[in-house]
Amino acid sequence: MQIIGGLDKPTSGTVIVSGDKISHMSDRKLSNFRNRTIGFVFQFFYLQPFLKLEKNLEVAGMPMRTKHKRRLESVVKLAEATGLSERLKHYPKELSGGQLQRAAIARALLNNPKIILADEPTGNLDSKNGQSIIELFEQIRRDFNTTIIIVTHDPIVAGRADRIITLRDGQII
């Protein structure tokens, strides 16, 4: 998943994402690729503790130098889509686990990426919140036409996917 996201480079072979040969890109181009094409969702959310939710979501727009007004419009729209409209003026410590993951997803969506890479997105959540996050992913896939790649150990989550690729000991089976 790190290789698809352009965070890591393969020791051999070629990686092509959406027609871009990312395994041969410079660091600068990779950064642009990650910012425009990929949206990351981590198991531990990784939100800035000293920024309000609104600013946290804006962070993803910073590398593209998107104008603040436009960024804010997107944030409001995404907060609505992820059910966080009421929590925009709150700090991460004031949010629940489910809300934090929704916020992380909203942040990943800010630049309208083609692909969202989610690393164990429900691994840190209870089953109810986990269920709600998967429903949110389905809604995003529908509304934003985004490819969502989820890494999971949970067969229920995997069961909701269109395509399942199983890895065992580093091998696709």
Add this chain to the structure above:
Amino acid sequence: MIRFTDALTLALTKLRTHKIRITITIIISSLLFGLLIAILLISEGGFQSLGNFSKEGYGNRFIVNAQPISRDISKVFDDTSVIARAKTIFKDNIAAKKLAAKNLGITYDESSEMQPTMSYSGDVNEVSLSWSAPSAVQAINEYFSTKPSNDLEALKQTSSKYSPTNLYTTTQKTPKSGAILFMKDGKENFTPDQEAAYKSNNYASLEVQLLTGAGLTVASPGLTNPFMLSKDKIKSSNPDAIPVIITSYAAEEILGLPSLENATPTEQLNRVKEIQSKAGSISFSICYRNSTSQQQINEAISVAKDIEKNKNNKDYQKPSLIYQLPAENSCAAAVVKSDTRSSEQKSYDAKLKTFNKQFNIEDTPDQQKIELTVVGIMPNLQSSSSRSLASSGILQAIVGSSSSYGIMVPSDLYEALPSVQRYEEIFAKTSGFMSPTNDVFYAEFKSAKTASSFITEQTCNDSETCEKDGKQFYLSPYGSNSIALDSAKSQFLTIFGIAIIVVIAIASVIMSGTLGRMVSDSRRETAVFRAIGFKRIDITSIYVTYILILSSLVAISSLIIGISAALIFDQIFWQDFTVQSLLIFGASDLTRQFHFFAINYLVMSWIIAAILGSGLISTILPLARNIRRNPIKDMRDE
């Protein structure tokens, strides 16, 4: 690269972490830089105040004192031609006196004349000239009259390649014969205690100065102008009064003001004001008496004592000529009280007078009451106990500006006096064969550097070789320490520059430690930013913004600490230093104040730049390490 406002937003969040570490970093760095700023403000204030006060007195002037070297007399005393000439003078003199005595019918004892030579070994063939014999002195003077003298012309030539702005002269005026004495409260003290005066360390006292033979110093206007009172303040009506510049202490003495022991700065300032307001109306008298006049006064005193002691002694015979003291305020000659000399004795005395006159032997009393009027006030030459405060000592050592003469007379005013001819009769100009003149010369230069070069290159260091080397003067800085002060100013900036570098190094190490910790603790966050799409330069800009905020906080705190410390220092010391400066510089403008607070904007900007610079320097290493790391590895490690 991300927008500055975004970098600022993200950098500010970092200030909310590691609060204790950041606070300690800010405090230590601020104290270091604050101390530097305080030193800068205080020293700048001090230098500016000194510069301000330097407009008074000799401050800010670069004057070199040129004392002519003494003549090499070691060989003259054994010079056979000079000895022969002295013997001839001696012989001719005796022959002339014998003849004159014979013609006048008076007795003349040639054994009373001092021999021109003397033998130290007892061998009559190994003789040398006698120091005090008039014939020997005359021969030596004749010998030296052919040699070049170290006068103003000589100084002009020596100093010409250094382009002095001015040359000055001071001439010591001491009586040719006898003495001049201070008439305290307008009265003459007929029995001054000279021994006590010599023992006294209070050289500022006019009585002591005159009693110890300091006399008057006639000086070029260039040297006296800094101490002159404004014309509207001078109220003398006697056109023959000699205009003088005296010390503040001497003015206190004449005005009868009590000594200010342990006085407060305000009291001292009031004293300065009082002296300045009254100085223009101060005049005092001195009494000149030649040796004969003094001798007659002494005779009058001792004879009166003898008569009193022998009033019941029938065998006591009074002297035939008795003098009595003149009025205390007259400075007149001793009055003849009784003259019972026989007509023969009177006739003999008259002949003796003719003889003495013929051979320039003084036997006629001469005296003159001379009025002096104050036209200027100089700073005191020596601190009295009441002025031995720390500030006074410091200032005196650094900037003491004084003429070093007790009573100065501006030469232009002196030469314009109607009675100048009479005064010149009273005062001697030359002072013997070792130093042909009492004159001291001065050269003024545009800069401390030129003055220093002139001293170093042209002064006589070894008296034995100077004459041969053509170095005719002992050269030294005069009047003030402005030469040393000028070099101290430039040296201060050099030392201060080194101090800045040292503080930058220390502060950089401290800030680098804090930032290093901050960066290493933020690896996961950096990795997330990189995953979101931040470039290395974006991460760098966040940390640079962070360190600039941190440095700005250090700069603001340093300014607050430095300015507060300097203001407190100024508040404690300004009053005392103001008063001491007014006293030491002899300031005529009493509104001047000495402050230890002034801003040198250029150096201050450098310090602020140094603070920001030390922050940036401290970011280089931790940041270089951080942005090269693999974000995935950092995320996995977390």
